Structures are given as C-alpha cells and as structure tokens.
Amino acid sequence: MHSYTETLDSFETFFAAHEFPSQPKKLYEPCSYLLRMGGKRIRPVLCLMSHELFAELNENVWHTATAIELFHNFTLMHDDIMDKAPLRRGFATVHEKYDLPTAILSGDVMSIFSYVHLNKINTEYIHSVMELFNRTAIEICEGQQMDMDFESENFVSLAEYMKMITLKTSVLIGASMKLGAMLGGATDGCSDILYQFGKSMGLAFQMKDDYLDAFGDSSKTGKQIGGDILSNKKTFLLSKAFEIANSTQREALLQLLQRNDEAKVADTLSYFEKLHIKELLEQEIQAYTNRAYELLEKVPVISKRKVHLNDLAKMLLNRES
Amino acid sequence: MHSYTETLDSFETFFAAHEFPSQPKKLYEPCSYLLRMGGKRIRPVLCLMSHELFAELNENVWHTATAIELFHNFTLMHDDIMDKAPLRRGFATVHEKYDLPTAILSGDVMSIFSYVHLNKINTEYIHSVMELFNRTAIEICEGQQMDMDFESENFVSLAEYMKMITLKTSVLIGASMKLGAMLGGATDGCSDILYQFGKSMGLAFQMKDDYLDAFGDSSKTGKQIGGDILSNKKTFLLSKAFEIANSTQREALLQLLQRNDEAKVADTLSYFEKLHIKELLEQEIQAYTNRAYELLEKVPVISKRKVHLNDLAKMLLNRES
Numbered sequence: 001m002h003s004y005t006e007t008l009d010s011f012e013t014f015f016a017a018h019e020f021p022s023q024p025k026k027l028y029e030p031c032s033y034l035l036r037m038g039g040k041r042i043r044p045v046l047c048l049m050s051h052e053l054f055a056e057l058n059e060n061v062w063h064t065a066t067a068i069e070l071f072h073n074f075t076l077m078h079d080d081i082m083d084k085a086p087l088r089r090g091f092a093t094v095h096e097k098y099d100l101p102t103a104i105l106s107g108d109v110m111s112i113f114s115y116v117h118l119n120k121i122n123t124e125y126i127h128s129v130m131e132l133f134n135r136t137a138i139e140i141c142e143g144q145q146m147d148m149d150f151e152s153e154n155f156v157s158l159a160e161y162m163k164m165i166t167l168k169t170s171v172l173i174g175a176s177m178k179l180g181a182m183l184g185g186a187t188d189g190c191s192d193i194l195y196q197f198g199k200s201m202g203l204a205f206q207m208k209d210d211y212l213d214a215f216g217d218s219s220k221t222g223k224q225i226g227g228d229i230l231s232n233k234k235t236f237l238l239s240k241a242f243e244i245a246n247s248t249q250r251e252a253l254l255q256l257l258q259r260n261d262e263a264k265v266a267d268t269l270s271y272f273e274k275l276h277i278k279e280l281l282e283q284e285i286q287a288y289t290n291r292a293y294e295l296l297e298k299v300p301v302i303s304k305r306k307v308h309l310n311d312l313a314k315m316l317l318n319r320e321s
Numbered sequence: 322m323h324s325y326t327e328t329l330d331s332f333e334t335f336f337a338a339h340e341f342p343s344q345p346k347k348l349y350e351p352c353s354y355l356l357r358m359g360g361k362r363i364r365p366v367l368c369l370m371s372h373e374l375f376a377e378l379n380e381n382v383w384h385t386a387t388a389i390e391l392f393h394n395f396t397l398m399h400d401d402i403m404d405k406a407p408l409r410r411g412f413a414t415v416h417e418k419y420d421l422p423t424a425i426l427s428g429d430v431m432s433i434f435s436y437v438h439l440n441k442i443n444t445e446y447i448h449s450v451m452e453l454f455n456r457t458a459i460e461i462c463e464g465q466q467m468d469m470d471f472e473s474e475n476f477v478s479l480a481e482y483m484k485m486i487t488l489k490t491s492v493l494i495g496a497s498m499k500l501g502a503m504l505g506g507a508t509d510g511c512s513d514i515l516y517q518f519g520k521s522m523g524l525a526f527q528m529k530d531d532y533l534d535a536f537g538d539s540s541k542t543g544k545q546i547g548g549d550i551l552s553n554k555k556t557f558l559l560s561k562a563f564e565i566a567n568s569t570q571r572e573a574l575l576q577l578l579q580r581n582d583e584a585k586v587a588d589t590l591s592y593f594e595k596l597h598i599k600e601l602l603e604q605e606i607q608a609y610t611n612r613a614y615e616l617l618e619k620v621p622v623i624s625k626r627k628v629h630l631n632d633l634a635k636m637l638l639n640r641e642s
Binding site for chain 2: 021023024026027078081082100101104105107108109111112113115116118119123126127130131134137138141142144145146148149
C-alpha cells in the first residue's frame with residue numbers, strides 16, 4: 001500500500017522509461033514536450049492505487065496506467081486545438097509552439113502508443129481491459145463534441161450539462177479505477193463500485209472547477225475570476241440558473257449572455273446570488289462527494305487498505321485551486 | 322475463393338452493417354459521410370483475399386478488415402486537414418464540409434472504432450494482430466510526418482523518398498495481407514511473404530501515381546497533368562532527377578522549383594526527358610511489379626488459389642487512372 005506521492009513517484013519513473021522513437025523528430029518531440037509539462041497524473045495513480053486495494057502492482061497495471069496517461073494527453077493535445085487554447089500549465093500548447101498539422105499528427109501517434117501498452121497486458125485480461133478502454137475513449141470524444149455543441153447554444157439543460165461532464169471527464173476517472181481493480185482480480189461487482197466512486201469523484205471535481213471560476217480566490221487559483229462567465233461557457237451555474245429561473249429571469253440571463261462590458265461578470269454573479277446558485281452548487285458538490293465516500297466505504301476490503309485512497313479523494317475534493 | 326468484385330461486394334455488406342451511434346450527430350455524421358464516399362476498399366479486400374488463400378472467411382478476418390478500412394479512413398480525414406485538401410473523390414473533405422474541430426474529433430473517434438473491431442478477434446490471435454496493426458499505424462504517422470517535412474526541403478534523396486512512401490502507403494497494404502494470412506493460419510514465413518508482396522505492390526502502385534501525374538492521359542486520370550510539378554511535390558521523378566543530375570543540372574532543377582509561370586510544367590517535363598526520368602521510373606515500377614509477382618509465386622499454396630489475387634494485382638499495377 002502506497003500513498004499518492006509514493007505512487008506518483010513510482011509512476012513517473014515507469015512513465016519516463018517509455019521513450020518515443022527519435023525520428024521523425026517533428027512527430028515525437030511534441031509528444032515528449034507535452035508529457036514533460038507534468039500534471040498530477042491523477043488517472044494513472046488512481047488506477048494503480050485502486051489495484052493495490054486488491055493485489056500487488058504488476059506489469060499489467062503499469063502498462064494500463066501508462067496507456068491511460070498517454071490517451072489523456074492525446075485528448076489534451078487535440079482539445080487544445082479545438083478550444084484554440086494558447087497555454088496549458090503555463091506552457092505554449094503544441095499547436096502554438098509547433099503548428100496545427102503537428103498537433104494533429106503527434107496526438108494521433110500518441111493515441112496509438114496507448115494501444116501499444118494495452119497490448120502488453122496478459123491475454124487473460126486483454127479483452128475486458130480493451131473493451132472498457134475503448135468504450136471510455138469513445139465517450140470522451142462524445143463529451144468533447146457535446147461541449148463544442150454547447151458553444152453555439154444559449155441554453156443547456158442541467159441534465160445535458162451533467163451528461164457532458166460525465167462523458168468528457170468523469171468516465172475516464174471511473175475507468176482508471178475500474179481497470180486497476182479488474183487487473184487486481186476484483187469481482188465485477190467490486191470493480192463497478194470503484195467505477196462509480198471514480199465517476200462521482202470526477203463529477204464533484206469538475207463541478208468544483210465551475211465553482212472556483214466564479215467563487216474561488218484568484219490568489220489561490222491563479223486565474224481571473226469569472227473567465228467562464230466572460231466567455232459564455234456553459235457551466236453548472238448557468239444551467240442551474242436557467243433551470244430555476246422564471247421567464248422574466250430567463251430573459252435577463254439571456255441578456256447577460258449578450259453583454260461584453262466590464263460589469264458583465266459582477267452583474268452575472270449578483271444574478272447568481274439572487275438565485276442562490278452558489279449554495280445550490282455547494283450542495284450538489286457535497287452530494288457527489290458524500291456519494292464518493294459512501295462508495296469507497298462499500299468496497300469489501302479492510303479500511304486500512306483504503307486510507308491512502310481516502311486521503312487522495314480528500315485532496316482532490318477539498319482543493320481550492 | 323472469390324474474385325475482387327465478389328469480395329468487395331461481401332465486404333461492403335459487412336461494412337455497411339457497422340453503424341456509428343446516432344448521437345452526438347455532429348461527431349458521427351462526418352464519419353458516415355466519409356465512408357459513404359466509397360473507394361476501392363483495396364486494403365480490406367486484400368486482407369480477405371489473402372486469408373482465403375489459406376482458410377474460409379471467419380469473424381476474425383471480417384473484423385480485422387473492417388478495422389483496417391476504418392483506420393485508413395481516419396488517416397484520410399486527418400491527412401486532408403494537414404494537406405489542406407478541399408476535395409476527396411469529388412466530394413468536399415470533412416473539414417471543408419463541416420469544420421476543423423469536427424474533422425479532428427470525428428477522425429479520432431473513427432480510429433477508436435478500429436480498435437473496437439480488433440477487440441472482437443479471438444484471444445488466440447489478438448496480441449499478434451494488435452502488434453502488427455499498431456506498428457503499422459505508427460509507421461503511417463511517421464510516413465505522413467516525413468511527407469510534410471519534405472515540403473520545406475528542396476532536395477529529398479531517393480532513399481528518403483522511398484522510405485516515406487513505404488511508411489505512408491505500402492506498409493498498410495503489406496500489413497493487410499499479412500493479417501489476413503495470419504488469421505488464416507499461415508506460418509510466419511508464409512505470412513511474411515504476403516507482407517512483402519503487399520509492400521512491393523504498394524510501392525509500385527505509389528510510383529505509378531507519380532508516373533501518371535507527369536506522363537498520364539488526363540482524359541483517363543481526370544486530373545490536370547503536372548499537378549505535382551506545379552506544387553513542387555517531392556516525387557520519385559524529382560528525387561531521381563536530383564540523384565543523377567550533375568551540379569549544373571541540379572542548379573537548373575532548383576531554379577525550376579522557384580518558378581511559378583505557365584511553362585513550368587512543360588519545362589520541367591523536358592528536363593526530365595533529358596535525364597530519361599520516365600524510362601528510369603518505368604524500369605523501377607516494373608522491378609517492383611516483377612518482385613510482387615515473384616513473391617506471390619512463392620506462397621506455398623496451389624496456383625489455382627492465387628488466380629484472383631493475381632488478377633487483382635494486375636488490375637492495381639496496370640492502372641492508367
């Protein structure tokens with residue numbers, strides 16, 4: 001049993017040993033560049049820690065964790081193009097530093113390398129791992145598509161919004177945990193609980209993102225407050241506001257979306273206050289957080305084995321940045 | 322044993338039964354749009370016909386052929402973005418008809434669907450099929466990168482050019498045949514021969530492309546003669562010309578590359594004539610063609626079983642459009 005930081009260290013060592021070929025340089029250098037930006041490696045670490053609930057770490061789970069992290073980075077590289085993002089973790093994104101064709105092709109080859117690692121899994125597990133991996137990969141694309149579709153819509157229902165963040169973010173966290181558990185020999189029922197745990201945690205995590213954008217402390221988040229509001233991003237806040245607003249209030253919200261002046265953020269926030277959106281979001285985050293802890297409680301291994309996972313969940317769910 | 326057209330018909334039926342989910346519409350509609358443009362389905366058909374040299378068609382090979390065709394179309398969708406191509410088979414390319422993010426994401430999801438099909442292969446074969454499939458997929462990306470790198474180079478050696486077309490085009494034709502053979506129970510040695518056969522045929526096919534662009538009959542190819550010359554595309558012709566030119570001739574060739582006037586094509590063609598490039602290319606195509614037939618000859622099954630494959634090779638190698 002290892003803590004988050006211990007597992008992270010071991011993963012970084014294993015992951016660094018995965019080297020891309022040296023040529024063609026313009027294909028592989030951007031892959032290494034993105035991977036070197038770091039990140040918390042939450043998904044592979046959750047996969048490994050979930051595995052350790054049931055068994056000692058082995059080659060199967062190391063390769064699966066690596067495949068997950070490579071695939072995640074592939075989606076980041078392509079999402080950054082689609083979202084026209086200039087920066088990631090303070091560094092120029094791949095399409096900015098290199099160019100568009102490079103970001104497309106380097107992303108493509110990185111996704112194939114995930115499957116190179118998956119193919120190193122024992123025959124006993126390969127079909128079930130590939131099945132969940134593929135299903136999740138497809139769902140991530142579907143979530144990204146929904147997110148893009150939302151850009152041209154004024155109104156996104158809360159149900160649609162929740163579906164989008166489930167697909168775009170939460171299923172991969174759920175799948176990471178489930179894959180770890182499956183490879184650790186957990187029963188179907190048990191690995192399903194870990195899937196649900198990861199998914200609930202992922203949803204709470206994502207909603208916290210929306211929360212921090214509007215109500216966070218910019219000295220902690222390092223971001224300007226209200227970035228989502230300025231860009232009319234479809235968030236929990238906006239969908240919830242539309243859901244509970246009466247027709248006059250809806251009209252007012254639609255008018256706020258049309259605005260581009262300096263007071264837009266402040267006026268939207270005061271509208272959210274009027275509708276108690278902050279409290280409603282806090283309740284929702286708490287509900288998913290509680291559900292996550294309840295699910296972890298249900299996993300049929302002794303509590304001592306869950307301590308580190310519980311700590312990691314706390315770290316992820318109590319973040320203020 | 323079935324002919325090309327019979328196999329093509331059966332494949333189209335199987336392939337049409339693969340349906341993408343209906344939602345999100347903007348994600349999956351472009352996939353179906355590209356697949357409906359048709360094409361000769363050379364790769365899956367070669368996979369199936371190679372399989373039939375050894376065994377009756379079964380689910381393993383149908384899914385593999387499907388994975389190959391989906392992967393091929395994924396590369397087309399992304400290559401068209403990178404090459405800024407407005408048309409494919411007379412239809413607007415996906416990024417033109419829809420938009421850039423759509424062409425990226427729909428391509429991504431199509432590539433994942435290849436792996437969904439590969440995961441339907443029996444456990445006995447999955448590792449070896451995935452290994453060759455992944456290696457080939459990586460090589461295709463490397464070939465595309467080389468091709469893009471060539472754009473900013475004045476001079477590409479013949480060895481580099483041959484490596485690029487090998488990776489970008491020929492290995493997938495070789496792999497399609499080898500995968501079919503492997504799944505048909507062929508020995509390693511035997512399926513390697515079919516790999517080499519496919520690769521040689523792919524190279525001859527690709528060089529014929531260069532040939533037809535410069536020396537073809539535009540009433541048959543449907544393309545303006547000299548398109549590659551106009552756009553300074555690095556072809557066999559140009560690399561061969563640079564290879565055999567003396568320093569004065571090289572200088573003249575470099576000057577031709579700088580030109581953009583109406584006589585550029587004609588002047589370049591007459592320079593090629595001076596260097597006997599047409600004949601040298603014909604010889605090279607013939608050499609790869611001969612090698613392909615010799616390899617097919619070597620496959621240890623009775624000649625009668627090879628008739629249809631021989632006919633298909635003839636069709637591919639003797640094409641004038």
